[in-house]
Amino acid sequence: MTGQQIIDNARTDMAIDPGKEIWTDAQLLRYLNEGASFLYAKASWKYEFKDGTVPLLVLNQANYALPADFRRLLWIKVIDNTMPVTANSSVIPMVTNNLSDFQQTRDMDATGIGPSFAYIEDSELYIWPLPNATAVATYSLKFKYVKYPSEVTGVDTPIFPAEWHFILGNYIRYRAFASKPGGSNKAYAQDALNEWELWSKKAIADMLHIQDERLTYIMPILPSNNPK
Secondary structure (H helix, E strand, O other): OOHHHHHHHHHHHHOOOOOOOOOOHHHHHHHHHHHHHHHHHHOOOHHHEEEEEEOOOOOOOOEEEOOOOEEEEEEEEEEEOOOOHHHOEEEOOEOOOOHHHHHHOOOOOOEEOOOOEEEEEOOEEEEEOEEOHHHHHHEEEEEEEEEOOOOOOOOOOOOOOHHHOHHHHHHHHHHHHHOOOOOOOHHHHHHHHHHHHHHHHHHHHHHHHHHHHHOOOOOOOOOOOOOO
């Protein structure tokens, strides 16, 4: 369903504002996006995935800019540009926890032929060791990430599975009744909230199950101790 269809269905379910005199479409669309943002924060859906690259490494430089819509890294590979495409990439382990331990147990100014580890800090991508002249001449980086989803407009379709679009109507009804001009309708708001909580949990569980099946290539957590 489009955003407008979800809003129209919510209006039909509320059954008290067919003339749009209490809530404008813009208000209900804002509520829709609140609910969608909650779902996006709990689970990542495949349509949020994008590819990114660092086409050129810089001599002795560890940090590289990430895309403006970057939310979370899924994996990163080092590309050997001197090799055939079919055999020119390898996954770099991600430091996803104990970053301070990683930094304290390594010479962070060390240089090397190719990146061995990667991590995110201060909204930038970092690699270690620092690329030397050979690395700069040989390698680039490719990564897949979860992007921040765009807000849903009246003509857009939410990016998660269509069978779960209806639950956004529950959230719209909850927010609308809870903030109704002239006084909230607590009973109707609570009923809508109960439905939202019930079905959103099921939707998140479903999305996480599918995500687990499709994202088996996500980086494992790196131990904090030095690799042998």
